[in-house]
Amino acid sequence: MENVISYYNSIDEGHRLNRNYSRRLEFYTTRKYVLESIKQGDVVADIGAGEGVYTFEIADKCSKAVAFDIVPKHIEKINQIKQEKNSTNIEAVQTSILDIDKKYDSSFDVVLCLGPYYHLRKKQERLASLKKCYDLLKPDGTLLISYLNRYASVSTFYKFSKFPSKEMLDEWQKDEYTKEFGFDNFMDISFCSDPEMTENELKLCNFQIEKNIGTDGMFSLVTKQMESMTEEDFENLLDFHLKNCEDRHLIGMNNHGLIICKKR
Template sequence: MTIELEKHYNKFCEDKRLTRRHGQVEYITSMKYIHECLENMTDVKILDVGAGTGRYSVQLANEGYDVTAIELVKYNLGILKSKKSTVNAMQGTALDLSRFEDNTFDMTLVFGPMYHLYKQEDKVKALEEAKRVTKVGGVILVAYIMNEYSIITHGFKGNNMKECIETGKITEDFHSVSEPEDLYDYVRIEDINGLNEEVGLRRLKLIAADGPANYMRPVLNAMDEETFELFVKYHLTTCERPELLGASSHTLDILIK
């Protein structure tokens, strides 16, 4: 799995993903809720697990926060370090945060790992580690990619549905089945709820991080700036609505220890 991820991110420009318009929606939304969580905190220590190229960790460090970043992929880590921020960045995995003591961080971000962990026990382990290193009363923000986005875009829009059913990549109730070579894993809200229950984490909010943005890439790219700002305003107004959560391509789970 590690080798496959290395190959993927050596070709995929993660640094630019969140600067494109559909990615901007996800980034703006996530930062809004990060800042909401930080409002009443002082002397904050933040851990960014699976930090990628540092889109979040570098910005938070530039805002004056004490940020530590863990990234598995050397290529991404190199880009993060090249930004010359105050982020304490190091290579590591979400499954083993043993270099950190219990109750160390006020906020822990887990924005990348759950995309790539397809085994239930690994997802549980990543959440348990995030919980362990977070202080009591601290917050853990976890990002997921949602199942219905995969079904609609890769399955139906990409015209792969019949093949996926024949090869067992999709169950009878249309839940995608991921293997290591697939790189990405897709979940439903009940899957997320089950993880939280198993690890013993309480939800503050579940957010549609990008709502319909990923489905609308050409439309967003064609918008003038004023219309795009209206779309972002619409999204931020509706991103907590429960009827829209499962259809979002990404969700952001905000949890408290």
């Protein structure tokens, strides 16, 4: 996990989701489904919380929110914001998803896993992470988990005139990755799947799929062009996107997918 920590130490994760219109589309879509999934007074786990963007978005609806993250500076930032906001119902814990203490088992109405799953390149580790989410949930609890679509993710490289070799493309088709190519720092710490593969891994861990959502459309391919939009243009696009983001024919064209499922 040291390579994951090193990567996130090198970037500003706290502002990533507001950096441009494409990122905002992902954030607003994800936030909509997250807030709809949480009932007033729920206890929520935010695994891979980063600097707590979603943790603080949901805080007013939760009786308690626990933010788990592997990166020390993220936990420090959450604690800083928590103090500034005088948030008394937020706990921040430094740990990887695979090492969350068993004392939290069966504690949560909702678990958010908006990143850790796609940083596990071995299938057994991904399944172990899903089993951990299952154990953390109360009976009939809800998991929201994000994943990366390989077709859309690979397509983005070509936008920047970065052309993967055949060896890279063949590796990225597999159900687990064993090689790092130095071609892209993020890809070297990530795993890209597809909607069906992710659903199947969730089903193996006794989750019942409720929704599969594309959170950012194809718009990562036109981020530069989108920056000339007005706020009204963006609101129109967001409305259009939200009306189509659950279309099964389109989900695999999104860089980021989001699955909502229930503990069976």
